[in-house]
Amino acid sequence: MSPILIIAEHRQGVLNTDTFGLLNAGIEFAITLNTEAHVAIIGQNSDNLAQDVNIAGIHKIHTLSTSLPYTHNVYVKAISFLFNKIQPSSILSLHTSTGADYSPAVASILNLPFLPDAIAINYTNQVEILHEMYSSKLHAKIASSLPAIITIRPGAWPNDTTPGNAPIEPIDLDITEEPINFKVKNYEETPIGDVDISTSDLLLSVGRGIGEETNLELIFSTAEAMGATVSSSRPIVDAGWLPKDRQVGQSGTKISPTIYLAIGISGAVQHIAGIKNSKVIISINKDPKAPIFGVSDYGVVGDLFEILPFLIEEFS
Numbered sequence: 001m002s003p004i005l006i007i008a009e010h011r012q013g014v015l016n017t018d019t020f021g022l023l024n025a026g027i028e029f030a031i032t033l034n035t036e037a038h039v040a041i042i043g044q045n046s047d048n049l050a051q052d053v054n055i056a057g058i059h060k061i062h063t064l065s066t067s068l069p070y071t072h073n074v075y076v077k078a079i080s081f082l083f084n085k086i087q088p089s090s091i092l093s094l095h096t097s098t099g100a101d102y103s104p105a106v107a108s109i110l111n112l113p114f115l116p117d118a119i120a121i122n123y124t125n126q127v128e129i130l131h132e133m134y135s136s137k138l139h140a141k142i143a144s145s146l147p148a149i150i151t152i153r154p155g156a157w158p159n160d161t162t163p164g165n166a167p168i169e170p171i172d173l174d175i176t177e178e179p180i181n182f183k184v185k186n187y188e189e190t191p192i193g194d195v196d197i198s199t200s201d202l203l204l205s206v207g208r209g210i211g212e213e214t215n216l217e218l219i220f221s222t223a224e225a226m227g228a229t230v231s232s233s234r235p236i237v238d239a240g241w242l243p244k245d246r247q248v249g250q251s252g253t254k255i256s257p258t259i260y261l262a263i264g265i266s267g268a269v270q271h272i273a274g275i276k277n278s279k280v281i282i283s284i285n286k287d288p289k290a291p292i293f294g295v296s297d298y299g300v301v302g303d304l305f306e307i308l309p310f311l312i313e314e315f316s
């Protein structure tokens with residue numbers, strides 16, 4: 001069987017640490033297929049990054065240097081080239097905004113099956129991934145023939161690694177700006193907001209259960225009474241009700257407060273990914289079957305609009 005090809009993720013010369021979970025997923029899959037696990041580093045600083053991904057279980061590292069920063073077209077072109085050169089059994093990437101940006105396009109161009117956002121990968125006569133749907137309420141199994149393009153959920157595999165000594169093989173590919181139809185001019189760090197939720201010890205986090213933006217007033221009054229900092233799930237940020245720096249979760253901030261109070265939050269995996277290091281998790285949700293209760297130390301089943309006024313009274 002030909003090797004598994006893992007695409008390392010990095011930005012501005014720094015490896016995304018979730019890449020280690022991705023490497024472990026690729027190594028595990030390669031062992032299942034009784035084949036080798038290869039890594040590709042595409043872009044800037046690839047020689048240095050090759051050292052970072054040189055972990056036990058990796059058989060070869062391919063570096064494909066270009067001075068161009070990440071764009072959809074650079075990656076689609078580079079990965080299509082690598083696929084034709086290495087003929088891997090599958091290509092694995094992270095299911096991040098970057099991985100989800102290029103992977104479906106690579107699958108489409110190479111006419112291969114695309115298996116997104118895997119939390120487990122199995123193989124019998126074909127590859128089968130486990131994929132969560134509807135805020136983790138449903139587990140779907142998606143199967144296809146090999147080779148396939150697979151993205152894996154950040155955090156679904158452990159990040160633990162030990163150093164390895166895989167050979168590093170530079171690959172020449174002249175990636176010009178053609179046919180790139182957009183260009184990264186520069187990166188700007190997101191401005192630091194009025195609060196830093198990563199350092200707060202008591203977080204009161206609000207989710208879609210709040211219903212309407214005007215109801216946030218109740219959340220801020222409760223937080224003020226308790227001396228808590230307000231954070232939120234992603235839909236609240238997507239709706240523009242709170243700034244991005246208040247978002248907790250996989251694509252937000254990973255927090256580690258002493259107490260995390262989740263109010264009207266269902267507990268989707270992407271949210272849980274950000275709260276796992278909280279010492280005590282307390283949830284208020286009117287749905288007794290909400291997944292958030294599965295990770296909570298204390299849970300209150302009830303209507304937040306009835307419960308929060310009691311909290312304000314108690315703490316004022």
Ligand SMILES: Cc1cc2nc3c(=O)[nH]c(=O)nc-3n(C[C@H](O)[C@H](O)[C@H](O)COP(=O)(O)OP(=O)(O)OC[C@H]3O[C@@H](n4cnc5c(N)ncnc54)[C@H](O)[C@@H]3O)c2cc1C
Nearest residue numbers: 207208209233234249250251252264265266270286287304
């Ligand atoms: C790539 C990707 C990255 C993501 N990153 C993140 C992330 O970083 N952070 C994040 O949070 N999400 C993230 N998401 C979105 C995530 O999948 C969920 O959609 C989101 O977390 C759901 O937010 P929620 O719990 O507020 O809303 P919902 O899932 O709609 O839950 C609302 C909850 O409120 C409860 N409720 C309703 N009314 C009341 C009431 N009156 N009193 C009490 N309870 C009530 C309901 O029972 C329900 O459980 C990501 C998704 C993807 C695909």
